[in-house]
Amino acid sequence: MAAPGISPSGSAPSRRVVYLGPAGTFTETAVGRAPGTAGAERVPVASVDAALAAVRDGEADLAVVPIENSVEGGVTSTLDALGAGRPLSIRAEVLVPVAFVLAVRPGTTMRDILRVGSHPHALAQCRGWVAQNLPQAVTVPALSTAAAAQVLAGEGEAPYDAALCAEPAAVAAGLDVLARDVADNAGAVTRFVVVSRPAAPPAPTGSDKTTVVAALAEDRSGALLELLEQFATRGINLTRIESRPVGTALGRYTFSIDCEGHVADPRVGEALMGLHRVCPQVRYLGSYPRADGLAPVPPPGTSDDDFTAARSWLSQLLECGEVSS
């Protein structure tokens, strides 16, 4: 089965990509940087759920949604939407630096700003900057950073005097930009994933990640430790681990995990089989190239060669009880 959306040769580009809108957010920036989306129709939708439903239903080929450290609040809903419902495959990841602009109606100056509107996560990420540069201002929550810009640009009296949003949203709304690179934390980025209907993973590149969702066995103490040991005994580092409540009761969780490596790497394959054995449910969400291009060296005894040599050794034992010289 071929991946519907990403063609290594570029000969069959995706026709339609949906993303968490509105237009002008960081997610649209991510779409522009995602592999396999060149020339595709871009369709903003209202929620992560809607984006993934469009792919599941065949109405879109790819979805681009935030998964980690997002300023748009997408993380939790993305994790939950990928972890349940019809299967999907993560095909790629994209990192976008987080930097807002301070957008105002033409004529507004810094001194005029008494109320700053944005998504609560964006306000949180700029709290220090606002306290220092706009000490007189209070913050006002909005539904998204782009919505803050649109509301500010709308007719009548706005609920705030300035909006913190991505620059394209400010421009699209006809607002002026009073400040750029507004963020308390200069290195902050948001991570997006590109999602298709299920497909065989792209070939290993030597710098890959794998994403899975695993439930813990209900009635066994130390179940999380057992899950983690499946990775640790194969020398695999985790790059993200997040608990998600199962929903039926407090205290029951699934774990959403990104680990180093590709499902076709022996050490990752063996760890995933280990999860399959010890966890009541495991959902594989894909193996894909790392956006940072890092290629960590596996610890001693866990390289592909080590696994190949171990399997060859075992075969000889089964056949003749010793290692032939």
Next chain:
Amino acid sequence: MAAPGISPSGSAPSRRVVYLGPAGTFTETAVGRAPGTAGAERVPVASVDAALAAVRDGEADLAVVPIENSVEGGVTSTLDALGAGRPLSIRAEVLVPVAFVLAVRPGTTMRDILRVGSHPHALAQCRGWVAQNLPQAVTVPALSTAAAAQVLAGEGEAPYDAALCAEPAAVAAGLDVLARDVADNAGAVTRFVVVSRPAAPPAPTGSDKTTVVAALAEDRSGALLELLEQFATRGINLTRIESRPVGTALGRYTFSIDCEGHVADPRVGEALMGLHRVCPQVRYLGSYPRADGLAPVPPPGTSDDDFTAARSWLSQLLECGEVSS
């Protein structure tokens, strides 16, 4: 140092309790059930940050904020706000069942409802109910469940025909209730914590929880495993574990953890000392009675008596090299 807000004898009730508003949300319900709040002035504030700041600044004695599985989106902000800034102490936990009402302007019938507004988390928790009972309706996000009710009750044309909210909010806004117990998941609850300025923990009850936030050592593989082993080797189950990004870069986390037991229990004390030794940062947030009243039996070798016997044995070894008979 005495706890400022909770008096076991009831002789010095808290004068002021702040909570995540607006009035009419589930948080206000939690305030009503929280120990130590009888007779206190109740003050809704706009955010978890504001609630905790009020306690830190001495403007309030207690704050009641959602911490887990909230329908108001409070979890993440609560975890982050408790984990940083001036220290606070969790004094108690309160569980409140999650059940919404479908609120409308007087005269609206089920058939009239084409748009349902509420906080995105509430919409997510009622998705199945809406699909079944209001198949013709779309959902519209609002800033909170109570805000949805207020907007719907406001003058002029509302952006939706019905609101999903807590019943007190519907009543306060003068709306009619068309349906009660609206939720896809009948057993869903939200967990709230009661927070004071730092104070010695209440005495152990035999059915307690302890909350800590621990950072992982940056450059050591298996650091999460090492952290968890501090609990596992003392036979302590975790009832909640959530990763929170450190914020400076992807892939760096602190872990917010609830475990069984009280800091004064020897096995918990030793585990916390272990965290203090192996983690670059540990913040103790409190030990407090479990709302569910469960008292798990420690595994063999980890009871208080086992720890007491072990310490007595060690003392004898140090003194005379053997166990006196």
Next chain:
Amino acid sequence: MAAPGISPSGSAPSRRVVYLGPAGTFTETAVGRAPGTAGAERVPVASVDAALAAVRDGEADLAVVPIENSVEGGVTSTLDALGAGRPLSIRAEVLVPVAFVLAVRPGTTMRDILRVGSHPHALAQCRGWVAQNLPQAVTVPALSTAAAAQVLAGEGEAPYDAALCAEPAAVAAGLDVLARDVADNAGAVTRFVVVSRPAAPPAPTGSDKTTVVAALAEDRSGALLELLEQFATRGINLTRIESRPVGTALGRYTFSIDCEGHVADPRVGEALMGLHRVCPQVRYLGSYPRADGLAPVPPPGTSDDDFTAARSWLSQLLECGEVSS
């Protein structure tokens, strides 16, 4: 490659079996009970080294040597001799109850016995019995239990008045038996192994053991823990583990290990491959039926079916990114 010594069909019995002599010890009893030895020539040799050398050199087809809890001191030398030199295969194990007789020259009575001779290990195992039944006697070390009988039966003045030995040795030496079942510990047994030149292991029976010798990585702390986790994460119990010094310095060890299961069982195969990856040296010594016939149930997630299902699942992920229904 066929096992040279054991034929399941019985059509090609071993021609020659060597064993740790002299004749009349418990090892000869073990030879009589070992599978594949019926009709074979039995040749006692002076040491475990000599027995294994005879097999390695093709002068014998099988060797029977004590490996565990022996009264003849054979354990250590067997472990060391199997762990080094040309490879060998353990084909079977045999358990023999340990029970001595008190042998004397004709005419000697209990009251006459002032000195009891035997191998030091045998004397140790009967210390309590001697103290109770022969309170007037001292013990005198001999080179083996059978040698004690031979020396006592020899001409001239013997260095002791009674010998503790196996009954056949007493009979062969022409001694009288004053007491039987002499042993402080009624349940004591010695375990013997039947060893051939390297050969494919016998087919799994569902009640098997596997023996390996593994060296620890020199310069990594926690290396033994890492070794044991290779078994623990696959739910495999160890039935024996013994450290053997490497010999070049104190503090460096190899570990001789018996575990449940057969190399052809997936969980055992994966654990052995894990050892091969993390240990600088692993020697596989064989998989063979358990003498006690026990068939422990693997813990959840580690049965053959669990491993087969996990591998099938992984294959589907690699092929199409999801589990086909």
Next chain:
Amino acid sequence: MAAPGISPSGSAPSRRVVYLGPAGTFTETAVGRAPGTAGAERVPVASVDAALAAVRDGEADLAVVPIENSVEGGVTSTLDALGAGRPLSIRAEVLVPVAFVLAVRPGTTMRDILRVGSHPHALAQCRGWVAQNLPQAVTVPALSTAAAAQVLAGEGEAPYDAALCAEPAAVAAGLDVLARDVADNAGAVTRFVVVSRPAAPPAPTGSDKTTVVAALAEDRSGALLELLEQFATRGINLTRIESRPVGTALGRYTFSIDCEGHVADPRVGEALMGLHRVCPQVRYLGSYPRADGLAPVPPPGTSDDDFTAARSWLSQLLECGEVSS
């Protein structure tokens, strides 16, 4: 309670030291190097059991017995004798290089030697040397290296033409020495321990070892892993671990363990308390200075300072719920 045998000031030397004889073995060399034995009466006894019994009964103040890698076969019997019976305390360890002489009756030359006698362990350690230098010779077992010398020096026809023994034994027996430093492994040493009746351990020196014997819980899988984790989670390396059968059945073991550090070191004390909690039986055998003088640096988080800081932190939490600044 003061240690009966070792006085730091040297003012009260031991009156009587027993050791595994006969005189002229490596054990007597060890006595000469052991602290606290200067000026004491030295009494050889026939067995490790006898040596320890003399101390237990008050007939001697100290016993010096081999514990590891011995050429005299003392290891197993020492481990068993220390692990059972009335408690004893290890006060010190002594390392003695293993090097034999080839002793002959006056007039014998290398060419005359057709039979070499010694303790089987000594023969094993010199196998390569004998094969190279005395290719015509066979080996003959004796009860001890010193006994081999005595038998060779005795009247009448000896059962061998040369003995491998310690030089003092050869000299005492009036034999000639044909070769010195006979050993296949130039770095081999034997480790001896100095044992007293139970006493408070000597003060920590910063370079210490601790010895314990721990039984595994009968019916819990992974019990050995659990035992080892008590050391690993405190960053303590083991310098020796040996399994000893319990004796009642195959497959049941106690473990004799030497670890880094002193019982008064917080990390060692906590690990020992952990053993006391999870193991059905633990016997503490002593903490004493390392003969090699090495002082390994504890891993991060396990130094004495780390433990002290953690306990101070915990005390503050219990008292006031936060860390006072």
